[in-house]
Amino acid sequence: MKKAIVAIALMILLxxxxxxxxxxxxxxxxxxxxxxxxxxxxxxxxGKCHLAKELAKAAEDEKPVSEKRPGHAVMEVLFFEALPQFAFSPKAIVLSRITMPEYCNSYSHLDASSFFHPPVFIS
Incomplete structure (x- = not known):
């Protein structure tokens, strides 16, 4: 069994x-x-001209079928589901600015010019 697999692999590679x-x-x-x-x-x-033609023919045979046929690609659709259409009804949107006294913007930012480095361990 192993010899048959090796022989097939060699044929494919050669x-x-x-x-x-x-x-x-x-x-x-x-x-x-x-x-x-x-x-x-x-x-x-x-005979190098004949060899070049044979190598070109072998390279053409190795191309996938999709590259051999020029033209448009055919794609099969296996599943199709229609998407629901959304319609937005125009309504007047009233925007009012509501202030929330319980909200406090207490964010602060300290711009440090150097970074903290841990102390060097000395033994």
Missing amino acids: KPVLPVLDYIINYDYIATELCENKAKPEMHCN
Whole structure:
């Protein structure tokens, strides 16, 4: 069971490297038959153009489906609940200033210029 899991994990991890391994194994065939620039030997391509196309194709295959399809995204609505509408009726609001004698604003603030530091322990 563990060997099967390891084999599947290796296949998943090595999937992007498969075109490079194929290029290394079949180097002679790709350089002589599949190379697009075999008429121009001064370019020293040796099948690297074919390798680049295969790597681009592998990268395109790895993209998620949402990135492959251009266009608008479709979203499914599973639950829907209509929100109640609120209507405010215009009423005259009378604001009057009521003084409360029992309320005392006794807040004070001391602006200290230094901070308290505890004494240094000397042994």
